[in-house]
Amino acid sequence: MNLVFFVHPSFFGSQSMPRYAQMLTEGMQGRGHKVTTLLPQPVFSKITLFNSLRKWFGYIDQYLLFPRQVKKFVKGCDDNTLFIFTDHALGMWMPLVKNRLMVVHCHDFLAQRSALGEIPENPVSSSGKKYQALIRKGFSSAKHFITVSENTKRDLYKFPVKPYTVEVIYNALNRRFTPAKDLSSLNDKVGKDLSGGYILHVGGNQWYKNRKGAIEIYTQWRAQSRHNLPLLLIGARPDESLLKVYEASSFKQDIYLLTGIDDTLLNTAYSGATLLLYPSIAEGFGWPIAEAMACGCPVVTTASAPMSEVGGEAAFYIPKKASGAEKETIAWSMECAEAVEQVVGLTLEQRRKAINAGFENVKRFDQQKMLDLTEAFYYKALRAYKNGNTETVAGEGKRSLHAVSL
Incomplete structure (x- = not known):
């Protein structure tokens, strides 16, 4: 398969989502698939003169500069390319590939539910509500979803989505944890x-x-x-x-x-x-x-x-x-x-x-088991997009991993 992963930018300091994306990309590459990762690079957000504005500069990098570069990249991708969003919170980018083969990984909908007023412990500003609405509009157009728990799956169906396939694939431990004796x-x-x-x-x-x-x-x-x-x-x-x-x-x-x-x-x-x-x-x-x-x-x-x-x-x-x-x-x-x-x-x-x-x-929560299930889902989504024509799905290919700095 030819897989393109959309991942969160690194300049906000998050750890769990980049690690999850890395596990997916390296796992699929290790299974012989061609893998490309797409993520915004820090341009305005690396300006340190105005630290109080760094968040807003990051939005410029993500939602003004990055989309222009993605559009150019997508034009060079063939029809068999599967675009994978490693988090539904990347929904603002999904319209860039809305007419292409797409899979969305869903982790939690707490931000979405908060923006809709369902979680009083976490009030959301008016700008935050608009931001989450744009994300919601993006992932609502997708047809194939992987959720990390049954609870997240139930939350997904609370939104205006009409998926063809939804599957729960539990997270895997993204590194080795073993008992240690020396404290x-x-x-x-x-x-x-x-x-x-x-x-x-x-x-x-x-x-x-x-x-x-x-x-x-x-x-x-x-x-x-x-x-x-x-x-x-x-x-x-x-x-x-x-x-x-x-x-x-x-x-x-x-x-x-x-x-x-x-x-x-x-x-x-x-x-x-x-x-x-x-x-x-x-x-x-x-x-x-x-x-x-x-x-x-x-x-x-x-x-x-x-x-x-x-x-x-x-x-x-x-x-x-x-x-x-x-x-x-x-x-x-x-x-x-x-x-x-x-x-x-x-x-x-x-x-x-x-x-x-x-x-x-x-x-x-074994990593290889999680990757096996995920790979199988990607194949299933690809077959669904191709209306059941499994002959167009190739399981082998030259191993290559590309990190695209857009």
């Missing part, structure tokens, strides 16, 4: 001996990651437990709202807000944790759940999809936090604290069973 590097980073265990949270400051909720649960747990494990929050630099909850905790001296953690150290952090506390309100998939289990770390997470899809029968579940008064938040955190106490108090045999259940569960 010295993490001890040095924290400045504390962590051999006695700790509670871990991994995630950014996005509202749905619920970092504040992790601190609230931890505070309640410490107040009612005889254990005194520290809490490590790994992710982006904390914002003001998180710092406010942190400062209000009676146990803030045992809470560590860690940034700049590389892949190796993250693997170590998962491996040494007593449990991963992941009280997300919503997700597209929930990578840390699978990553923690792959490192032998039990997981306490929210009992709603897609967290429950990823955790399966191997996770320990807590209720989802609802927006409400302080009294309701306290009741929620107290209930969640009981689940934390349950996992912390597991016997050695119970913990061994929980860890082994996690190892078994993450086999579902």
Whole structure:
């Protein structure tokens, strides 16, 4: 197959989407397909004189310069080319290939739902609503979709789409996660001996990651437990709202807000944790759940999809936090604290069973399996575009990978 991948630009600092796109492109290239990646390059966005305007300069690179170059590139592509959007949030580019063979990968529709007023916890500005409307118009014209969870698939059908094919293909671990025994590097980073265990949270400051909720649960747990494990929050630099909850905790001296953690150290952090506390309100998939289990770390997470899809029968579940008064938040955190106490108090045999259940569960997120299913879907989409003429689909070809800097 001749595959062209549209991917997010690198100049906004995102990690998960570029890694996902890289896994797809390298995986398809390794299967003998001709692969080209298209992404905007920083022109205006690399201007450092006006950092406050960098976001808007990035829009110029993405939506003024890039489309002109894509149009020229597309003219040179034959009719058998399959254009693949590695995220439906790239919908503003989809009209550039609306009459060509196209597949769209969907991760989560939280931004879309927020723009439509469905998520009160995440209000959206008028300009943001217009931006999401343009994205929605773009992906609504597509006919072939891959979603990373059943939950995302259900959300897809809430929009004005008329797909020919939709298939759930769970994310794969995009790098190797294995149990690590040596915690010295993490001890040095924290400045504390962590051999006695700790509670871990991994995630950014996005509202749905619920970092504040992790601190609230931890505070309640410490107040009612005889254990005194520290809490490590790994992710982006904390914002003001998180710092406010942190400062209000009676146990803030045992809470560590860690940034700049590389892949190796993250693997170590998962491996040494007593449990991963992941009280997300919503997700597209929930990578840390699978990553923690792959490192032998039990997981306490929210009992709603897609967290429950990823955790399966191997996770320990807590209720989802609802927006409400302080009294309701306290009741929620107290209930969640009981689940934390349950996992912390597991016997050695119970913990061994929980860890082994996690190892078994993450086999579902094998990278080669995910790539096999994705390749098969690309073939199915191509056959659908060709009205069932499978003779035009070639499964072999010269291996080549092109990165096009437009």
